[in-house]
Amino acid sequence: MFSSITRIGNSSQSSSEKSLPALPRPVQSKKSNNTSQSTGWQKTKTTCLTPYYKWSEWLEKKHPKVAPYKFAILISLGLFLLAILIIIIVAAAGGFQNNDTGATGLAMSGSGDGTYYDPGVGLGSCGWQNYDSELVAAMNAPQYGIFADPGNSPVCGKCIQVTGPKGTVKVKVVDKCPVCKSGDIDMSSTAFKKIANLDDGRVKITWKGC
Numbered sequence: 001m002f003s004s005i006t007r008i009g010n011s012s013q014s015s016s017e018k019s020l021p022a023l024p025r026p027v028q029s030k031k032s033n034n035t036s037q038s039t040g041w042q043k044t045k046t047t048c049l050t051p052y053y054k055w056s057e058w059l060e061k062k063h064p065k066v067a068p069y070k071f072a073i074l075i076s077l078g079l080f081l082l083a084i085l086i087i088i089i090v091a092a093a094g095g096f097q098n099n100d101t102g103a104t105g106l107a108m109s110g111s112g113d114g115t116y117y118d119p120g121v122g123l124g125s126c127g128w129q130n131y132d133s134e135l136v137a138a139m140n141a142p143q144y145g146i147f148a149d150p151g152n153s154p155v156c157g158k159c160i161q162v163t164g165p166k167g168t169v170k171v172k173v174v175d176k177c178p179v180c181k182s183g184d185i186d187m188s189s190t191a192f193k194k195i196a197n198l199d200d201g202r203v204k205i206t207w208k209g210c
Contacts, residue, residue, distance in 0.1 A: 101135055102159035102172030106209030110143060112183025114164050114205035116192035124175030126156035130188075137162070137171040137187040140180035150176060159210035162187065164195025164203050170210055 060067040117138065119130040125144070130136045139155045147153055155173045162169055162185055169191050177186040185207055189198060196203040 099135070100172060101170040101210070102157050104159055104210045106155060106158035106160060106173075108143060108155070108160075109206075109208035110140075110183035110185075111204075111206040112140070112181060112185070114162060114192065114195060114203050115180075115184070115186050115201065116189045116198070117177075117186050119175060119188050125150040126153070126174050127151040128174050130174050132188050133190055134188055135169065135171045135191045136174045137185050137191060138175035138177040138180070139173050140182055140184040140186075141176055141178050142182040144176040160185070160207050161210050162191070162195060162205050162207040164192075164205045165200075166195050166197070169194040 056067075056070060059070055066073070118132050119134070119136050119138075120132050123129055124136075124138065127150075137160065139153075139160075144150075144155055145153050153176070158173050159170055160173060162171060169187075171185075171187055171191045175186075177184065180186055185205060187195075192198065195205065
């Protein structure tokens with residue numbers, strides 16, 4: 001009797017085991033992907049900040065009294081570099097303004113020698129900083145005039161049209177040529193090349209206000 005009950009129990013148990021439904025496959029958690037992405041971002045961030053960490057450690061070891069101000073130092077350095085960048089951009093932009101030949105209306109003319117110089121060596125008598133790449137010129141001293149403030153000369157910023165052996169060029173008067181006699185014009189090499197060869201050095205010219 002017990003054996004029959006045992007068989008019935010075993011058979012019912014085996015039948016119940018066979019009737020159990022198949023379990024679904026476990027769903028892979030997306031958390032691991034997010035964790036790996038986060039870990040990768042943290043590694044990239046750490047790598048980017050490595051120079052800062054090294055500099056910070058060096059500063060704390062070598063200059064412990066200055067270390068508390070490291071953020072102020074970084075900000076000051078950043079502003080300094082930004083200022084230098086702005087100065088470079090402004091200077092470059094000014095250097096490309098080569099087509100400014102001055103204002104018209106100068107009721108003056110002359111004839112004499114045409115020469116060239118480098119206006120970039122310093123401020124001109126008119127008070128401006130110019131460069132050899134610009135179409136600028138220095139007026140001879142007699143026609144420039146004598147003023148307590150040389151920048152008050154009526155020729156400053158005015159356009160003159162200079163004609164030489166090779167052609168004509170319009171230039172802006174930005175300086176005074178102390179050694180030039182009446183009628184002479186001293187030009188930037190860029191302007192001089194439009195009316196003569198640089199090898200000529202000194203040529204006969206005529207000029208008038210634009």
